[in-house]
Amino acid sequence: MSLNSLTYPLQYEELRLKSDSEITLDVDRIDERMNSETDFAGIIGRSSCLRGVLRLVETVAAGDSTVLLLGETGTGKELIARAIHRLSPRRDRPFVKLNCAAIPTGLLESELFGHERGSFTSAVAQRIGRLELAHQGSLFLDEIGDIPLELQPKLLRVLQEREFERLGSARTQKVDMRIVAATHCDLEAKVLEKQFRSDLYYRVNVFPIHLPPLRERPEDIPLLVRHFVQEATRRMRKTIDTIPSETAEALIRYRWPGNIRELENAIERAVILSPGPVLRLSHWDLKSRLTPGQNTDRHQTLEEVERNHILATLKETRWVLSGPSGAATRLGLNRSTLSFRMKKLGIARSVDSSPSPQVPVQVPKRGLVPL
Numbered sequence: 001m002s003l004n005s006l007t008y009p010l011q012y013e014e015l016r017l018k019s020d021s022e023i024t025l026d027v028d029r030i031d032e033r034m035n036s037e038t039d040f041a042g043i044i045g046r047s048s049c050l051r052g053v054l055r056l057v058e059t060v061a062a063g064d065s066t067v068l069l070l071g072e073t074g075t076g077k078e079l080i081a082r083a084i085h086r087l088s089p090r091r092d093r094p095f096v097k098l099n100c101a102a103i104p105t106g107l108l109e110s111e112l113f114g115h116e117r118g119s120f121t122s123a124v125a126q127r128i129g130r131l132e133l134a135h136q137g138s139l140f141l142d143e144i145g146d147i148p149l150e151l152q153p154k155l156l157r158v159l160q161e162r163e164f165e166r167l168g169s170a171r172t173q174k175v176d177m178r179i180v181a182a183t184h185c186d187l188e189a190k191v192l193e194k195q196f197r198s199d200l201y202y203r204v205n206v207f208p209i210h211l212p213p214l215r216e217r218p219e220d221i222p223l224l225v226r227h228f229v230q231e232a233t234r235r236m237r238k239t240i241d242t243i244p245s246e247t248a249e250a251l252i253r254y255r256w257p258g259n260i261r262e263l264e265n266a267i268e269r270a271v272i273l274s275p276g277p278v279l280r281l282s283h284w285d286l287k288s289r290l291t292p293g294q295n296t297d298r299h300q301t302l303e304e305v306e307r308n309h310i311l312a313t314l315k316e317t318r319w320v321l322s323g324p325s326g327a328a329t330r331l332g333l334n335r336s337t338l339s340f341r342m343k344k345l346g347i348a349r350s351v352d353s354s355p356s357p358q359v360p361v362q363v364p365k366r367g368l369v370p371l
Contacts, residue, residue, distance in 0.1 A: 040054060040057075040083050041082075041083075041086075042076075042079045042082075043076065043079050043080070043083065044220065044223050044224055044227050045217060045219075045220030045223055045224070046219065046220065046223065047212075047216075047217040047218075047219050047220045049212040049216055049217060050212065050217055050220060053080065053209060053210075053211060053212070054083075056207075056209050057080060057083050057084055057087065057209070058087060060084065060207045060209075061083070061084045061085075061086075061087035061088045062087070062088065062089075063088075064088075064089075064178055065206050065207050066159065066178070066179045066180070066181070066203070066204060066206040066207065067081075067084055067179075067180045067181070067206070067207045067208075067209060068144075068181050068182070068183070068204050068205050068206070068207065068208045068209070069081060069180065069181065069182035069183075069208075069209050069211060070182075070183065070184075070208055070209065070210045070211065071182075071184060071210060071211030071212070071213070072184050072211075072213050072259055073184045073258065073259065073261070074214075074258050074259030074260050074261035074262060075211040075212070075213060075214070075259045075260060076211060076259075076260055077142065077182040077211060078097065078140065078142065078182070080209065080211060081095075081097070081138075081140040081142075081180040081182065082095060082140075084138070084180055085137070085138040085140075085178075085180070088138065088178065090136065090137050090138055090178060093136045093137035093138075094133060094134055094135075094136075094137035094138075095134075095137055095138050095140065096130050096133045096134035096137060096138070096139050096140065097139075097140040097142060098111060098112065098130045098139070098140070098141055098142065099142045099143055100141060100142065100143045100144055100145075100146045100147045101142070101143035101146040102143075105148045105151075108147070108148070108151060109151055109154070109167060110123075110127060110129070110167055111129060111130060112129050112130055112131060112151075112154075112155070113129045113131060113154070113164050113165070113166055113167060114126075114127050114128050114129030114131070114132060114166040114167065115127050115129075115166055115167035115168055115169075116166055116167065116168035116169045117168075118168065119166075119167045119168025119169075120167070120168070123167075123168065126166075129166065131158065131164055131175050131177070132173070132175065134175075134177040135175050135176060135177060136176050136177065137177055137178075138177060138178045138179075138180055139177050139178070139179055139180070140180045140181075140182070141179065141180070141181045141182070142181075142182050143182065143183055143184070143185075144181040144182065144183050144204065145183040145184075145185035145187055145190055145196060146183075146185075149195065149196075149197070152196070152197045152200050153197070153200075155200065156197065156199060156200045156203060158175065159179065159200075159203045159204070160203065162174060162175055162176065162177075163175065179204070181204050187201050187204075187205070188201070213256070213259055214256040214259045214260055214263065215255050215256055218252050221251055221252050221263070222248065222251075222252070224260065224263055224264075225243070225248075225251060225263070225267060228263065228264050228267040228268065229243075229267060229271060229279065232267060232268045232271040232272075233271060236271060236272070238271060238274075239277050240271060240274055240277055240278070240279050241277050242277060242278050242279065243278070243279040244278065244279070244280075247279065247280075247281045250281070250283070250286055251263075251281070251286070254286045266281065266285045266286070267279075269282075269285060270282075270285065303345065306341070306345065307345045307346075307347065309331075310327070310331065310338070310341065310342065310345065310347060311347060313327045313330050313331055314327050314347070314349075316330070317330065319349050321335050321338055321339065322335045
């Protein structure tokens with residue numbers, strides 16, 4: 001299969017160098033059949049870094065090795081996982097996915113392994129877990145870095161022995177499946193912090209594939225814009241066929257911290273707000289809501305996010321903790337709880353953050369007040 005058949009033949013340089021005030025989108029020229037006939041449906045782009053990813057996918061899909069997809073949120077890890085399954089000998093068997101971050105810790109074990117009736121209070125019937133559903137197929141474990149430590153040894157056993165037991169059952173079941181895992185976390189850092197088992201990490205990290213963020217694929221943005229405009233106009237029964245050149249350049253220059261998912265949402269909003277056939281995009285849609293100075297290339301820990309949020313609120317309230325306009329009220333906390341969190345996170349009021357004392361102005365008894 002040639003990679004040339006996987007992407008749209010758009011002349012990106014022509015789009016960049018076009019000097020007209022508006023650029024014709026030619027939405028109807030996008031051939032969806034070209035993508036659906038390949039095993040890379042939904043993956044749009046022709047950048048060198050994306051083509052390198054697709055080559056790795058073609059290489060590893062033919063075997064049965066565990067694949068670890070690495071990349072920021074919104075880079076299309078699930079699409080790549082589906083492509084691996086479609087190119088594999090298991091293509092006619094189930095593709096089962098499980099988002100490990102979206103399920104509470106107490107329910108994740110049951111979702112993964114299944115349970116017998118009566119194994120716990122709310123187990124009123126037998127439940128088949130995702131492992132059994134993926135038998136002879138592929139199991140996509142999204143956000144595997146969020147699996148709790150107490151569950152990791154059981155997953156490690158599945159990877160090593162290909163066997164498990166349902167909750168409440170003593171019968172061992174064999175399972176034949178391919179694991180494709182994904183995470184936006186730094187798993188090596190989690191291993192050093194004792195939040196992820198090293199033996200599980202080495203079992204999962206057999207064939208890692210790093211998905212590049214959208215800011216490293218600027219030549220793919222016009223292709224994605226065309227695709228998302230087409231999808232949005234089809235759903236809303238609208239007609240949009242042109243985009244102002246300054247808007248196109250702004251889309252290419254923007255850093256896209258939310259990657260492809262953020263781009264899709266921005267285009268959908270623009271289609272909704274555009275009154276005519278010209279795509280109108282507000283500059284506010286391309287203004288990052290992230291805290292100034294935040295490093296978008298590194299995933300923050302929950303503690304860092306909480307600390308930054310409390311600090312920002314304290315600055316807004318001029319370090320006033322209590323009262324109707326204080327930081328505790330804005331954060332939805334009691335004053336004592338906020339003080340405890342500040343102490344735990346090492347937040348202390350510096351001299352620079354203290355408000356300047358108000359110096360009273362001496363008003364003379366007669367005459368004007370000096371400026």
